[in-house]
Amino acid sequence: DAGVTQSPTHLIKTRGQQVTLRCSPKSGHDTVSWYQQALGQGPQFIFQYYEEEERQRGNFPDRFSGHQFPNYSSELNVNALLLGDSALYLCASSLVAVSGNTIYFGEGSWLTVV
Amino acid sequence: AQSVAQPEDQVNVAEGNPLTVKCTYSVSGNPYLFWYVQYPNRGLQFLLKYITGDNLVKGSYGFEAEFNKSQTSFHLKKPSALVSDSALYFCAVRESLEDFQKLVFGTGTRLLVSP
Structure with missing residues (x-):
């Protein structure tokens, strides 16, 4: 049973560029969310997608956008990259219909902005 | 808004001793x-995780946690620590089931288990 998978594992971008990160949820899961974890901090909620729509959003600017596809996979896009966007980006998935569902995380994508 | 506090940046314990990692919530x-x-x-x-029911929750790798509503705490415990337990531990809270996947995390506690 494959867990949450993310790609790429590591990437380096230049300030002002755009980046796309990808996530496949755990088998059977239908909702995906994204978190940003800066060095030495806990993960911060960016947004959550369900039924191909953004359902909740954390305190992140519009430069952060996403998408969910019919197969439940998801992308996180960040435009106009800033040095402060350097972080580990974590994707999480779960099954909405299950009350008290467990949220599973992927291994993350390390983004370095130079 | 909900919040979580992990008051200890680091916890040191000898292998074989019990461990506790503290978490309080709001x-x-x-x-x-x-x-x-x-x-x-x-x-x-x-x-x-604690959703409802028994205040003592058992989890993976021999860990357990005790939910205390009056003290708004959810401390992580293990009776006998292993060197391999050394890692960063995060407590998180979800305010309602309708929040789906919006977890609010603490800042983390680094656990160091010495041989």
Whole structure:
């Protein structure tokens, strides 16, 4: 049973560029969310997608956008990259219909902005 | 808004001794509480959760946590620590089941288990 998978594992971008990160949820899961974890901090909620729509959003600017596809996979896009966007980006998935569902995380994508 | 506090940046314990990693929370309604572990350069691994029911929750790798509503705490415990338990531990809270996946995390506690 494959867990949450993310790609790429590591990437380096230049300030002002755009980046796309990808996530496949755990088998059977239908909702995906994204978190940003800066060095030495806990993960911060960016947004959550369900039924191909953004359902909740954390305190992140519009430069952060996403998408969910019919197969439940998801992308996180960040435009106009800033040095402060350097972080580990974590994707999480779960099954909405299950009350008290467990949220599973992927291994993350390390983004370095130079 | 909900919040989580992990008052200790680091906890040191000798192998074989019991360990406790502390977590307190603040929510306006009933809390849904989680513990995750993060090994170096890895993602988060789920350990256990409290949704409702028994205040003592048992999870993976021999860990357990005690929910205390009056003290608004959800401390992580293990009777006998292993060197391999050394990692970064995060407590998280979800304010309502309708929040779906919006977890609010603490700042993390680094656990160091010495041989």
